Amino acid sequence: MIDNTIISLSEKSIQNNISFLRSKLGDQVKISAVVKANAYGHGIEQIVPVFQKYGIEHYSVFYYSEAIRVYNSLPKPASIMVMGWLNEKDIKDAIEKNIEFFVFNIERLESAVKFATELGLKAKIHLEIETGMNRSGLNGPELNAAIAIIKENIEHLELTGFCTHLAGAESVSNHFRIQNQLQKYQEMATELEANDLKPKYKHVANSAASIVYPETRMDMVRVGIMLYGFWSSTEVFVQYINSQDDMVDPLKRILGWQSQVMAVKEIKRGEFIGYGISYLAQSNIKTALVPVGYSFGYSRSLSNKGRVIIRGHQCSVIGVVNMNMIIIDVTHLKTVEVGDKVVLIGKQGKSEIKVSAFSEISDELNYEILAHLSESITRKIIK
Structure with a gap:
């Protein structure tokens, strides 16, 4: 680690941001803290224990290696969800460690069944469906195939989630596209439930959607950038602040x-x-x-x-x-x-x-600047 350069992380700001999100989202909505990309540059090992201290009990990552870092950083057990990459070995290990993961193609679902059967355990899966992002997810026919496989192997699979990803909820220019996605999601959820399959969590919202589209909160939201004190875009911030009397930014940079x-x-x-x-x-x-x-x-x-x-x-x-x-x-x-x-x-x-000053000069997004912060820099929690 580099000792002449330090990234400091404010515990009071973490507590503030979690409290704000809970007040906004309500007690019935599970917050899944997105800690991919080294917790948006803040440091998985440093931030996860503090998130848990203030009540976060679900974590989302992209790579399985990140899931293991979260797993090893948690003071006590909590739910971990892999949204992206796992190889065959990872799937088996995830099932053994009770780590949840997205299923966005039939091959991964079949691997989950295979390893869960071998281990005599249940794989905790989140079915990700394609609703218009055109990135990853099961389309209609694939969902039907997945439903058949799940019903045949229900003793080895736990349908923990049913999800999709919205294509740009941070901008009003995507409103029509988002509405189409939500409609398609509901149609596919109805198909799932018609086959007597009820997921523990329905989830589609990221930070932006959870503010701009309250109907997307459902059972769980996957919150990243807002936990770290940033708004997804100026549009999201303006929409929020215009609905308030005090016109004060409730988020604090960590x-x-x-x-x-x-x-x-x-x-x-x-x-x-x-x-x-x-x-x-x-x-x-x-x-x-x-x-x-x-x-x-x-x-x-x-x-x-x-x-x-x-x-x-x-x-x-x-x-x-x-x-x-x-x-x-x-x-x-x-x-x-x-x-x-x-x-x-x-x-x-x-x-x-501010981080925004970097963005204005370099044309990089806040996300980019934070994610590029080297993991070799020492990170410290400041009380």
């Missing part, structure tokens, strides 16, 4: 990112700084070197554009972002020393740099 000054240097006018000729000193300036670069998730697109905070003041990134370093113009600071704290994301004094 993540802060800090490093430190590793060197200070005086540069004469007319000298180029860093790789190539992207930055020419127009006057005598002072620079600070910070041990963070694109290998940590600080994008090269922030070259000559990024901002950091040192001693309470915003300072500019100058030159090209290196693999492991950035160069900062600190000429306007009265003093700066090796070891000074550098805020990449977060607050210091009256200054603040």
